Amino acid sequence: MPRSTKGRTSRGRKVKLTERTKEVLESQIAAFREKFGREPEDGEPIFFDPDEDQPLPLSAHKVKAQILEAMRKANTPPEIAYAYKRTGLLLTKNSRAPAKVRQEWDAAIKEYFAIEAASQRADRPDPRAWTTEIPELLVSSFSKKDFDQVKECLKRIAPVEARGMTVVARMELAAAFLAAACSSAFNSAAEMGDDPAEGPDRYAMAEEVVVKRARELYGQGRL
Secondary structure (H helix, E strand, C coil), X not given: CCCXXXXXXXXXXXXXXXXXXXXXXXXXXXXXXXXXXXXXCCCCCCXXXXXXXXXXXXXXXXXXXXXXXXXXXXXXXHHHHHHHHHHCCCCCCCCCCCHHHHHHHHHHHHHXXXXXXXXXXXXXXXXXXXXXXXXXXXXXXXXXXXXXXXXXXXXXXXXXXXXXXXXXXXXXXXXXXXXXXXXXXXXXXXXXXXXXHHHHHHHHHHHHHHHHHHHHHHHHCCC
């Protein structure tokens, strides 16, 4: 007579559920009953999307949002929440993880504190006028003076734009500014006394950040 598989995984190992885990599962099953008016069937997700009319699994985006909300309610240290949001990882000091994974997590924690330090600078632009969620910009030394220079450039270009510019002319103008920004990033390696071999990486990083910022500005409706 075959042994019972109750409490075992597909490989035959026993699964011991903690009381807290049982509570969570029971709570989810109760929520399933309330939402759909029946018991969950085999293959249906217990952790379902509450916004759908059918029992569908939560999207990765919604799972992440729920975890971040749970962290907020639990008063999780902000650097931990930031690192999770940035990496999708959730580690502790005692977590066993590959070196590469640990480095990624530690870099995110370090980045959080760098952003916090940069945000306290007295010469930072007014957040009501300049906001971003791009980490590379948040940790940068972007100042009120820098912001004023950008506004001055835009003001000087405005009369030319007012005479009428085609899409392709605007693209050429944007490309010229992008090339200048990337070239400046490339040259910064030598100017700061770093390894000149880092130049191409800085060029690529600047290119990526400029495109991200352009999309962000468009989304903010500031163009």
